[in-house]
Amino acid sequence: MFRFWLHYHPLLILLVLLLVFAVAGGLIHWLQCISPLRERIAKCALAAPTFVAVSTLFALFAGFLLANVVAQKNRALEAVQNESAALLTLIVDSEAARGSGGAIRVAIRTYAQAVVADEWPQMLKERSSQTADRALLALMREVRDGPGADDVKSAVHSQMLTLAQKVADARADRIAIVTNHVQQFAWTALFVLGFLTQFAIGMVNLDRAAANACGIVVFSVGAVVALWLIAFQDNPFRGPARVNSAPLQKVIAAAAAQAG
Secondary structure (H helix, E strand, O other): OOOHHHHOOHHHHHHHHHHHHHHHHHHHHHHHHOOOOHHHHHOOOOOHHHHHHHHHHHHHHHHHHHHHHHHHHHHHHHHHHHHHHHHHHHHHHHHHOOOOHHHHHHHHHHHHHHHHHHHHHHHHOOOOOHHHHHHHHHHHHHHHOOOOOOHHHHHHHHHHHHHHHHHHHHHHHHHHHHHOOOHHHHHHHHHHHHHHHHHHHHHHOOOOHHHHHHHHHHHHHHHHHHHHHHHOOOOOOOOOOOOOOHHHHHHHHHHHHHHO
16 A cells, blocks of 8 residues: 555545545445436345444554554664764763764764754655665764773773664664555555445445444544544654654753763
8 A cells, every 4th residue: 555645744644534535435435325326226235234344453453553653653762862872972982982073973962963953854755864874874983993902992892882873873763764664554554444344334335324434424524533543653753642842852962071
């Protein structure tokens, strides 16, 4: 399924869902109650349990997708917190690197600025930033070439290398979350099950056109609300409850203070 509609503002996402289910519901109602095929379709009327079975599948898929979306958001929040914590600790440890400490702090600040200014907007489009890639490589090179002349400095250097790797791992997790499109199959299944449920509701009320339309409308409104609440959280870095870049902005401020 195309994912472009998930990039819209939450209100536009709601309008897209309303339009899709309204069109599908209207076509189903026309086919079952108005079209020339209505008499043939009437011979295949379904019992109410059929609708229950299909709607239960729809509810289960929606529940699983919501659980996955919540898990992704928690994972994204953890990745940002781990990334910022490692950078802040790296700033403190860089004080032990007398000669190269300033260069390391500059590299940290440059990387954090690249993430906030360039990569964050790219993540809204489910992409990473080449500027942040280069800044991270520069930071890791500065840490690699840092202190290591004696035993004390070697211990600090080893810890700094570990922290730099934690930064890289946390960023990789953050990028993997927004570039993984496996959920598009779940969205496709949800829409198909939603249309099947609309059709099954109509097949239960073939003898009454008003009841047919009312049943389809009631389910469609409920489905739209449920899918809308999931859809605008599909990317944890978008939407009203998004994961923001505040922790990395604190890293920028801390690095600037140390430089001053």
